[in-house]
Amino acid sequence: AEPLLEIDRLKTYFPVKSGLMNRTSGHVRAVDDISFTIRQGETFGLVGESGSGKSTVGRTIVRLTDKTDGTVKYKGVDLHSLSAKGMQELRPKIQLIFQDPYSSLNPRVRIGDAIGEALLDHGLATKEEVRSIVLDVLKLCGLSEYHIDRFPHEFSGGQRQRIGIARALALQPDLIIADEPVSALDVSIQAQIINLFAKLQAERGLTYLFISHDLSVVEHLCSRIGVMYLGSMVETASRDELFGNPLHPYTKALLSAVPIPVPKLKRERILLKGDIPSPVNPPSGCKFHTRCPFAIGRCSQEVPLYREARPDHWVACHLVE
Ligand code: SF4
Ligand code: MG
Numbered sequence: 001a002e003p004l005l006e007i008d009r010l011k012t013y014f015p016v017k018s019g020l021m022n023r024t025s026g027h028v029r030a031v032d033d034i035s036f037t038i039r040q041g042e043t044f045g046l047v048g049e050s051g052s053g054k055s056t057v058g059r060t061i062v063r064l065t066d067k068t069d070g071t072v073k074y075k076g077v078d079l080h081s082l083s084a085k086g087m088q089e090l091r092p093k094i095q096l097i098f099q100d101p102y103s104s105l106n107p108r109v110r111i112g113d114a115i116g117e118a119l120l121d122h123g124l125a126t127k128e129e130v131r132s133i134v135l136d137v138l139k140l141c142g143l144s145e146y147h148i149d150r151f152p153h154e155f156s157g158g159q160r161q162r163i164g165i166a167r168a169l170a171l172q173p174d175l176i177i178a179d180e181p182v183s184a185l186d187v188s189i190q191a192q193i194i195n196l197f198a199k200l201q202a203e204r205g206l207t208y209l210f211i212s213h214d215l216s217v218v219e220h221l222c223s224r225i226g227v228m229y230l231g232s233m234v235e236t237a238s239r240d241e242l243f244g245n246p247l248h249p250y251t252k253a254l255l256s257a258v259p260i261p262v263p264k265l266k267r268e269r270i271l272l273k274g275d276i277p278s279p280v281n282p283p284s285g286c287k288f289h290t291r292c293p294f295a296i297g298r299c300s301q302e303v304p305l306y307r308e309a310r311p312d313h314w315v316a317c318h319l320v321e
Helices: 054-061 084-093 111-121 127-140 157-170 187-204 215-221 239-244 249-256
Strands: 003-018 023-039 043-047 069-074 094-097 175-179 207-212 224-229 232-238 307-310 313-315
Touching (some): 003 054, 043 054, 111 127, 207 215
Parallel strands (some): 023 232, 043 224, 175 207
């Protein structure tokens, strides 16, 4: 499939201010030189611990956050060099879904109006058409006419996420970036929402960037998975390859904590020592060396190259030659 989104050497740094003079005393390297491609129609899972920079990747793609360096290309167009007007025209095509859709819904606006407003704002429907389009997307997302004139507080967490998805879908996006969309939900509801994502993809040919700290969540939905650690992409592979033949010690540690059986893979629990270090002064060499049970001498000095170790399987580790 054709690439839909190409991220090349992307960096997003935030200045750290300190002291009375409010001087910049350093930078949080939230996204630190990462590259990956999302192909048309696939679901790319981005996983890592909280603080690994996953959300910042999503926010930088849609320009909620400025990049520091590198490029984000959507269908070959460099998003960060578009004019405000150009970006505004493109905005419906790339929709962001958040963990808590409630926070982005106005409590005093009926949900039918909230969804309809976005359609009218972008000139995607006339006043006459709005209600039937809104009804269509609500039904697609498992809601009904009964819900259209209700207020956000009248819905459960799972229903609110359905509303969030419906609102995104109404704008006929190509790409949906979902940032921890099921993390706040009960496990049984999580499965329903994941199934909804899968169904919509099959029916609408959507492409997803699915951000989650939970490997068992991305396992069900994603065709390829990228693993982030402290702002860096440490490994990217197809789901089957990543689960069946993980190469990076960090990926192995994450997988060893997932309580699901994987055939052929004898899993020993790999426990990581310590917490994720500060992204302001990340460790030298391989950023993972302070926690890696397999670190060797050069790991603290040399940055491992991110390279294709097997077909379409990328990894950054000195042990993988
Ligand atoms: Fe561990 Fe060294 Fe590989 Fe980094 S490069 S993951 S420290 S073995
Ligand atoms: Mg996050």
